[in-house]
Amino acid sequence: MININIIILLFSLFYNEIKSFPNENISEVFAWKQINYDFDGVLYYQNSDAKKIPNGVHFDQDLNDSEKFFIQYNNVPVGFEVYGKRVFVTVPRRRYGIPSTLNYVDTKSKSPALKPYPNSQGLISVYRPRIDVCDRLWVIDTGLLEVPGNRTQVQKPAIVVYDLKTDKQILRYELKDTDLVNERTPGGLTSITVDVTRNNCDDAYAYINDLATVGMVVFSLKSKNSWRLSHPSFAYDEEFLNFTVAGYTINWKDSLFSIALSEPDREGHRTAYYHPLVSPLEFSVNTKYLKSGKPIDRYLKLVGTKGANTQSGSHDYHEDLKTMYYANVAQDAILCWQVENKMAPENVGIAVQDHKRLVYISDLKVIGDDVWVLVNKMPVFVFSVLNVNDYNFFIHK
Ligand SMILES: *[C@@H]1O[C@H](CO)[C@@H](O)[C@H](O)[C@H]1NC(C)=O
Ligand SMILES: *[C@@H]1O[C@H](CO)[C@@H](O)[C@H](O)[C@H]1NC(C)=O
Ligand SMILES: *[C@@H]1O[C@H](CO)[C@@H](O)[C@H](O)[C@H]1NC(C)=O
Numbered sequence: 001m002i003n004i005n006i007i008i009l010l011f012s013l014f015y016n017e018i019k020s021f022p023n024e025n026i027s028e029v030f031a032w033k034q035i036n037y038d039f040d041g042v043l044y045y046q047n048s049d050a051k052k053i054p055n056g057v058h059f060d061q062d063l064n065d066s067e068k069f070f071i072q073y074n075n076v077p078v079g080f081e082v083y084g085k086r087v088f089v090t091v092p093r094r095r096y097g098i099p100s101t102l103n104y105v106d107t108k109s110k111s112p113a114l115k116p117y118p119n120s121q122g123l124i125s126v127y128r129p130r131i132d133v134c135d136r137l138w139v140i141d142t143g144l145l146e147v148p149g150n151r152t153q154v155q156k157p158a159i160v161v162y163d164l165k166t167d168k169q170i171l172r173y174e175l176k177d178t179d180l181v182n183e184r185t186p187g188g189l190t191s192i193t194v195d196v197t198r199n200n201c202d203d204a205y206a207y208i209n210d211l212a213t214v215g216m217v218v219f220s221l222k223s224k225n226s227w228r229l230s231h232p233s234f235a236y237d238e239e240f241l242n243f244t245v246a247g248y249t250i251n252w253k254d255s256l257f258s259i260a261l262s263e264p265d266r267e268g269h270r271t272a273y274y275h276p277l278v279s280p281l282e283f284s285v286n287t288k289y290l291k292s293g294k295p296i297d298r299y300l301k302l303v304g305t306k307g308a309n310t311q312s313g314s315h316d317y318h319e320d321l322k323t324m325y326y327a328n329v330a331q332d333a334i335l336c337w338q339v340e341n342k343m344a345p346e347n348v349g350i351a352v353q354d355h356k357r358l359v360y361i362s363d364l365k366v367i368g369d370d371v372w373v374l375v376n377k378m379p380v381f382v383f384s385v386l387n388v389n390d391y392n393f394f395i396h397k
């Protein structure tokens, strides 16, 4: 008996060593225990101003930024983008006390304070931003204050575009009522994929996922028009609910989650690969059909299945390697698949896996020859309590 206990003790010591052993394939860019803000040089690093405004809703025009209500614990970063030395970090307003939804950092410190992105004042809640080849930052503002028990649609969902050379807003396009199904739709608009080439910046398209009411919204910059597409392949699959992350059962019914584009063909069209989060399947459609504004049903293709435990959020494509990378939340991993191979479990690999540092990859981007991820332990925040003395939010590459 005693011997067995000693063996178990030794084993668990050894196992803990393995768990904390550095993974040479993950390089940390940033790590935060909690999120701080820097408003014009005024640092907000605790709930110091928490009592100033009841309820923490701060859309009152009479207040300046540094007076806005801040509940530090509620600030969970979800999306990111990279522009030279500047890294954008979004904090969707899913609780009270979030002073700024679109932010950036431009320092090399380990846990930099977030600075509100200039001219982003009109935004209510932003998930995953994207930068295009024309130096523009695109976001879809849900317009929704998504506080449990008090969801408030503050303004209409809108596509907002900034010129990164001047930091000026250059477009605000409100989605049409026909782009939305019901009051749940805005909360499902969690990413935007921009389709444009460098020599044709005016002729851009954006593809927005709707994970809540199962659809895709297409926007044409040239015609300043948008339309909604629906298809059963956008829907989550009941059979693949209840996977576990950090020991918690995830029952989120997330449908269409991510749309990733291949390189353009000779006519300038691309393959759009897409998947619901709760599904092992990948689908595709040529973007010429998305752009056409006509029914797309017969042009959608099932690409294949990734296999068990491959529920994934964001994905992105490396053109030279012709490889797709997936934020595989069900295995704390990044999956990879070379698109010229048949998509089947035997052709889908785990590029990196880490049960400590890749717990809930909330956003993923291929940048040059690196895969960048934002990790946020979201299931711990939702189902339990984050340890604020531990690192909880990361950007790795
Ligand atoms: C790092 O990647 C290499 C090559 O894929 C792999 O052999 C190695 O096991 C990885 N290391 C860790 C700690 O995952
Ligand atoms: C915001 O208002 C407070 C209180 O009136 C003031 O002390 C502070 O200087 C103002 N900040 C800015 C940036 O205007
Ligand atoms: C709900 O939110 C609105 C606006 O954000 C606020 O005015 C109202 O007081 C809130 N209601 C409750 C019950 O918290």
Ligand SMILES: *[C@@H]1O[C@H](CO)[C@@H](O)[C@H](O)[C@H]1NC(C)=O
Pocket (backbone or CB within 6 Å): 238, 239, 240, 241, 242, 251
């Ligand atoms: C997921 O969990 C719910 C609630 O426990 C259960 O009703 C459902 O059958 C489960 N589905 C799967 C595929 O495990």
